[in-house]
Each structure stands twice: as C-alpha cells, then as structure tokens.
Amino acid sequence: EDTNNGTVPTPLTNYLDTQYYGEISIGSPAQMFNVVFDTGSANLWVPSQSCSPFSTACFTHNRYDASKSRTHIENGTGFSIQYAAGNVRGFLSEDVVVVGGIPVVQVFAEATALSAMPFIFAKFDGVLGMGYPNVAIDGITPVFDRIMSQHVLKEEVFSVYYSRDPKHSPGGELVLGGTDPNYYTGNFNYMGTKETGKWEVTMKGVSVGMDMMFCAEGCTAVIDTGSSYITGPLDESGYKVNCDTVKTLPSVTFHLGGQEYSLTQEDYILWQSQIEGDVCTVTFRGLDVPPPTGPIWILGANFIARYYTEFDRRNNRIGFAAAV
Numbered sequence: 001e002d003t004n005n006g007t008v009p010t011p012l013t014n015y016l017d018t019q020y021y022g023e024i025s026i027g028s029p030a031q032m033f034n035v036v037f038d039t040g041s042a043n044l045w046v047p048s049q050s051c052s053p054f055s056t057a058c059f060t061h062n063r064y065d066a067s068k069s070r071t072h073i074e075n076g077t078g079f080s081i082q083y084a085a086g087n088v089r090g091f092l093s094e095d096v097v098v099v100g101g102i103p104v105v106q107v108f109a110e111a112t113a114l115s116a117m118p119f120i121f122a123k124f125d126g127v128l129g130m131g132y133p134n135v136a137i138d139g140i141t142p143v144f145d146r147i148m149s150q151h152v153l154k155e156e157v158f159s160v161y162y163s164r165d166p167k168h169s170p171g172g173e174l175v176l177g178g179t180d181p182n183y184y185t186g187n188f189n190y191m192g193t194k195e196t197g198k199w200e201v202t203m204k205g206v207s208v209g210m211d212m213m214f215c216a217e218g219c220t221a222v223i224d225t226g227s228s229y230i231t232g233p234l235d236e237s238g239y240k241v242n243c244d245t246v247k248t249l250p251s252v253t254f255h256l257g258g259q260e261y262s263l264t265q266e267d268y269i270l271w272q273s274q275i276e277g278d279v280c281t282v283t284f285r286g287l288d289v290p291p292p293t294g295p296i297w298i299l300g301a302n303f304i305a306r307y308y309t310e311f312d313r314r315n316n317r318i319g320f321a322a323a324v
C-alpha cells in the first residue's frame with residue numbers, strides 16, 4: 001500500500017468530546033472495527049465472535065470471526081488487560097490488520113469477556129494500543145512497531161488531533177509517520193519521555209489561576225489518548241459547578257518541559273444542556289496512585305484537544321503545538 005509521502009492519516013470520530021476512535025480492518029476478507037488509538041496501553045484487542053452471549057458489552061459491538069478469515073492463524077494463549085476504567089479477558093489470535101491502508105501480520109486478543117461497566121458505554125469496538133513494547137501484555141510486538149519495521153513511514157512518529165466540537169468533521173485524526181499542519185499552529189515544544197518506556201513525562205507543577213496548587217515538587221504526567229479526561233491526585237472528581245460561575249473559573253496550567261500549557265474553563269468544563277437546565281461538570285477526575293508509580297497525572301482527551309500531540313519513537317520525546 002503506497003502512502004502519501006510516508007505519512008498515513010486515519011480520520012477519527014468524536015463522540016461527545018469524550019470518546020475518539022477510528023476504523024481498522026482485521027482478516028481476509030476485511031472485518032471492520034472501530035478502535036481507540038491508545039497511548040496508555042500497547043495491545044490490540046477486539047470483541048470475539050466466541051464471546052459469551054451474556055457479555056452485553058461484547059454483544060453490542062462488532063465481533064471478529066476467525067472462521068470467516070482465510071488469513072487467520074490460531075494461537076489461543078490467555079490474555080487479560082486492566083484499564084483505569086474496566087478490564088478485558090480473552091485469548092490471542094493472529095491475522096492481517098490494516099491501519100490507514102498499511103497491512104501488518106499482528107498478534108491481537110479476541111475479547112471474550114468485557115466488564116459491562118464501562119464498556120457498555122463504549123461507542124468503539126476495541127482498543128489499539130500505541131504504547132511502547134515494554135508495556136505490552138504477553139510481550140506481543142505492538143502494531144506501530146510492526147509498521148515501523150516495514151520502513152514505509154517518513155518518520156518514526158505518530159500524531160493525534162482530537163476535535164473539541166462534536167459537530168466538527170472529522171472528529172479527529174491520527175497520522176502515522178508525521179504531523180498534519182492543518183490541525184495545529186506555531187511550533188512544537190518537545191520534552192523527553194521518562195526512561196520508563198511509557199508515553200509519560202516529568203511535570204513541574206500544576207497551577208490553578210496564579211497559585212501552584214499541585215505537583216509542586218514535580219510528578220509524572222502520562223499523555224494518554226485513551227483517557228477522556230484529566231486525572232490527578234485530587235479528591236474532587238466529577239465536580240459539579242453552577243454554570244453561571246463557569247466564566248469566572250480560573251485557567252489550569254500544566255508546567256511541562258519548560259512550557260506552560262493552560263486549559264481554560266471551556267476546555268475543562270463539560271457543559272450539558274438538560275431538560276431541568278444546564279449542568280456543568282469539571283472534567284478532572286480524582287485518581288490516587290501511591291508512590292513509587294504515583295503521584296501521577298493522566299492528561300487525556302481534553303488536554304490533547306487543546307494541544308496537538310506528536311509522539312516521537314525515534315527520539316523518545318513528546319511534542320505539543322497549539323491545536324486549531
């Protein structure tokens with residue numbers, strides 16, 4: 001599959017600014033799946049045809065049918081993965097996976113059990129982990145590593161645009177091999193990933209308004225395209241505020257790599273117009289991760305929607321530019 005100048009775009013769908021996913025195919029003939037391209041994990045899984053009919057979350061999504069693919073290779077090894085929200089169990093299979101028109105022979109998991117909470121809310125079928133190989137369950141080589149070893153990409157990077165307005169089209173874009181200048185302005189500011197081989201960086205502090213309120217001694221920030229929101233060691237989570245006060249709320253600033261990345265109230269308030277009136281929720285979630293891993297912040301979709309992100313495997317660094 002020839003790629004335009006070595007960069008491969010995949011359009012993403014934006015569901016209510018909280019879920020972003022794009023289409024891949026598995027098998028021959030192609031079976032289509034919607035997946036989240038997730039920098040917080042490194043495995044590919046999709047629901048299996050052989051999932052239990054009692055697994056509602058499995059039943060309401062597209063399922064991979066090995067018996068209908070002539071390029072299916074049996075494996076059968078057990079698989080289990082845990083996300084901050086929900087877990088998935090199944091078994092391994094191998095088949096041709098096509099991402100953005102690039103085919104790879106890929107070991108992936110057929111999910112036979114998905115935790116109903118929260119997968120019944122998932123608009124996507126599965127997850128395509130874009131994390132480093134060392135976080136891959138069962139030591140499986142991730143999809144992006146398989147694509148890099150084909151030497152079809154101009155650069156060993158991938159970039160993510162998440163739109164902020166569900167009415168926008170496309171709802172986002174993943175670019176393999178480069179960046180898309182249509183979706184950012186100005187220059188990229190880069191920072192090295194921590195030696196842990198994850199898409200995480202050292203953060204120097206979090207300010208609310210003018211006050212450095214959190215992470216004053218430094219902490220870890222995971223740049224996670226698979227999370228909807230921002231989580232940190234906060235006790236307030238899903239904090240409701242009076243919509244009238246929203247415009248007076250301060251900006252929240254993340255100090256990363258010598259730069260300050262601010263989110264205004266429009267970036268971090270989920271404003272829902274409901275019958276009984278408007279409901280405004282602060283989209284920061286409390287998640288306490290104990291040392292040595294924590295204290296850890298997860299910068300998810302509502303951060304990425306504001307700051308176009310380049311994930312650079314060649315130089316083990318992350319770049320941010322202002323999203324349009």
Ligand SMILES: CCc1nc(N)nc(N)c1-c1ccc2c(c1)N(CCCOC)[C@H](c1ccccc1)CC2
Nearest residue numbers: 019020036040083084085118121122225226227228
């Ligand atoms: C993508 C996989 C993943 N990867 C990482 N690193 N973190 C997490 N949290 C997830 C994860 C797992 C499950 C679900 C999820 C996300 N969802 C969010 C999509 C985010 O799309 C960008 C949706 C949701 C709806 C309601 C309430 C909670 C969550 C569906 C359920």
